[in-house]
Amino acid sequence: MQGTLFVSQTGLTAQDAKMTTISNNLANVNTVAFKRDRAVFNDLFYQKQFQAGAQMDAENQRPNGLQIGTGVQVVGSQKLFAQGSALTTGVETDISIVGKGFLQIEMPDGSTAYSRDGQLHINSDGMLVNAAGLPLIPQITVPENAMGISIGTDGTVSATISGSADPEELGNITLAGFVNPGGLEAIGGNLFIETQGSGAPMEGVPGEDYFGSLKQGTLEGANVNVAQEMVDMIATQRAYEMNAKVMTAADEMLQTLNRTM
Template sequence: MKALSIAATGMAAQDLNVSVIANNIANINTTGFKRARAEFTDLLYQTERLKGVSSRGQANTVPEGAQLGLGVRTASIRNLHIQGSLANTGNRLDWALSGRGWFQVTDANGDTVYTRAGAFNTNASGQIVTADGYVVSPPMIVPSNAVDVTVSQSGLVSAIIAGQTAPQQLGQLSLANFANEAGLTPLGNNLYKQTEASGAPVVGVPGDPGFATISQYYLESSNVDPVKEITDLIAAQRAYEMNSKVIQAASEMQATVSKNMG
């Protein structure tokens, strides 16, 4: 029976949906995390009767016809790059983005990757790095005798050196924007990489039109809404149960047919 295979695709779709929701909830406290949403499309249709063809060879045509859908499939798992709320940390190397844009980071392979998680630190050389030791681009070195580090909303990084009255400029942060942020590939560790779908990065200065500003002493929280996730979880669970009921009904109907034929 076709109903068995159709309902099976529905159960598989809701199983994936619950997995996406579970990942969102698991990352509810992950800095800079962007929630994901599973999106589905219907499968091919099997034509039982063509629409628009002549009826019994006469001039009249079949107005609707009969097409049977064969189920559902996953179209995409979309990351929703919506601004998260800002949380004050009091850490001078915690920087949050307000608006569109990505910090640029050089990974262990020398490739440029992108992140919204601005929980930075300094390595043994004084370079500003991520929690995994990846260097923030453009690279900047904080002098060992610096007593404080400041970053302006426009991304100008300065250090106050012991014995000096005027701050010393360390560099100018730049941000990257993408035409299609949903096309970025998540790598884990709060990092993303560009793809053909995302388009090439457009680099600019924080505060420029279309680019985020930087808030020092803050981190961007996850944009996961726990109430929405629980609501979506309940809806996915109910949909899974309904598909299982269809399989149960189809199995009973098939058993009835087999019994009567035997």
């Protein structure tokens, strides 16, 4: 019975972790470029009483072994980087990445973070920055007398300057890619940082080789499917209830055993 209680407890812990993951996905259903998570489970080690194929006597072998599982554990959470739906905003500083790649963001300590969130702004110095005021890498500065901004699919940023007939090129937005984007570490603020699991970043031009193109006036929505999350939530709730019932049943069996002794 003690083993049953332990196994049930691991089940409760695992389902609680999955429910937390689902709730975070649903909480971020309207977060720009949010990538949903899924919990990854593994079964725990097995208590082996005897091995399949063991000799029962001089002529016969056991057709099956006896292995008793000890429960489940959460071994990780995986970011799923499927493309989110396009949200048309018409704002000239909004961009979405259609395909693979990340915008490069300069952190306050000088390090580089990565983001799919193309909700850009112009700060008081004229630089293109994210919602937290952190500048793009490479930095792009918009002149005060700019009448309008154009961002090409290849990342070329141009502005129409007052008194000039021809647009002026201000710079180029480049993208970074990773062999294993699922290995990136999410740090909040729609930002990720490099880890050993993600591999080193590869920088490139939007629309070339590995990288997706940019689309001005749009944002990438969260890739959360609300209907699927609700189905997963119900299934997780039922699994939690079943583990709790097993724990209750095991406790009742222990009480019955104690009364008969």
